Amino acid sequence: MTTLISHDTVKTRYWHSLEDGRIQCDICPRFCKLHEGQRGLCFVRQNLNNEIVMTSYGRSSGFAIDPIEKKPLNHFLPGTSVLSFGTAGCNLACKFCQNWDISKSREMDTLMNKASPDAIAQAALDHGCKSVAYTYNDPVVFHEYAIDTAQACRSLGIKSVAVSAGYVCDQPRAEFYQWMDAANIDLKAFTEQFYHQITGAHLQPVLDTLKYIKHETPVWLELTTLLIPGENDSEAELETMTQWVVENLGPDVPMHFSAFHPDWKMRDKPHTPVKTLLQARQIALKNGVHYAYVGNVHDKSADSTYCHGCGQLLIGRDWYELSEWNLDKSGNCKFCGVHCAGVFNEKPGNWGARRKSVAMG
Helix, strand or coil: CCCECCCCCEECCCEEECCCCCEEECCCCCCCEECCCCECCCCCEEECCCCEEECCCCEECEEEEEEHHHCCCCCECCCCEEEEEECCCCCCCCCCCCCHHHHCCCCHHHCCEECCHHHHHHHHHHCCCCEEEECCCCCCCCHHHHHHHHHHHHHCCCEEEEEECCCCCHHHHHHHHCCCCEEEEECCCCCHHHHHHHHCCCHHHHHHHHHHHHHHCCCEEEEEEEECCCCCCCHHHHHHHHHHHHHHCCCCCCEEEEECCCECCECCCCCCCHHHHHHHHHHHHHCCCCCEEEECCCCHHHHCEECCCCCCEEEEEECCEEEEECECCCCEECCCCCECCCECCCCCCCCCCCCEEECCC
C-alpha cells in the first residue's frame, strides 16, 4: 500500500543511504545520488527528509481515450479503446523526445488533472475501455501511481498497458510487471553510442528488460523503434537489431518502425523517409520476425497483419481503422490454421481512429 505524505507526494521503496549522507535512488540504472531536497534527473523523485519520495502521485498531464493500436499494440485486443494517461518527468534525456513538453517539464502546473487510481479504473470501465495505458512519459518515474492504478484496474477486469523505454532496475521491474498485461517497449537503437550520447542512458539494461518481460512474465510484448535519419537507421544496425530480437525474444514479438519528425533538441534532422521504414520492415521479415509494421505514416499494407504460415491477410488496418478480420475464435488463420501470436477477443473492437479527451474529477 502506497504511503501518502501529502496529497501528491508518496514514500517510495527503492533507495538506500550513502556514506557521504546522500540518498541513492534505485528505481532505474541512472542511480541518482541526491542531497536533501535535491531532485533526480526525472524531476519527480526527490530526497525529502533522507528518503526518496515521488512528488507527482495522483496528478496527470491529461487523460484521453485512444485506439489500442496507437500505443502501438497491434496484437493486443485489436480495435478496442484504451484510457491513456501520464504524469511529468522522465528518467531518460532523449534529444529527439516528441513529448518533451511533458517528459521534460519542470513546471508542476503541467499536471493539471488529478485522479486517484480508483477513479481512473472506474473511468475506464464507465467509458467501455478494455485497458488503461501508462504512457506519454515513462511509467518508471511514476512507478507507485501506476501500480496502484493497475491494481484498481485489475479488480474491475480492466487490463493494464505499459508504454516504456524499459530503463528500470531489477526489483522495481519485477514488482511493476506483475501488474501489467501488455507492454510496448521503445528499443531506441541498437548501439551503446546512440543510447549514451543521444538518450543519456545505456543499451544493456533495456535488453535485459526485454528478455525479462518475454521470458519471465506473461505480459504481451511489442517493440517500437523510432528511426532517425543518420543516427539509427543503417542497414547494418537494423540487421543486427532484428537478428537479436529473433534470437533472444523469438519471432513472434511484433516490431514497429516509426517515422521521426524534428523536435526538441534534434530539429536539424529531416523527417524519416517512408522508404527507410519499409526497408526496416523488410529486413525484420527477412531475418525471421513474423510481424513487422511501420508507424506515423500511412501505408495500409505495412500496417496490416499477415499470416506467417501462408501469407494471407489476417487483420487489415488503414491508419487505426480495422477492416479485414480473418482470425478464428482461437486466434488462428482462417486460411491455413496457423496461430497468430497475440491476445485476441473472438471479434475485434470497433473503436476505430477516434481520440476522446476525458475530464477527471
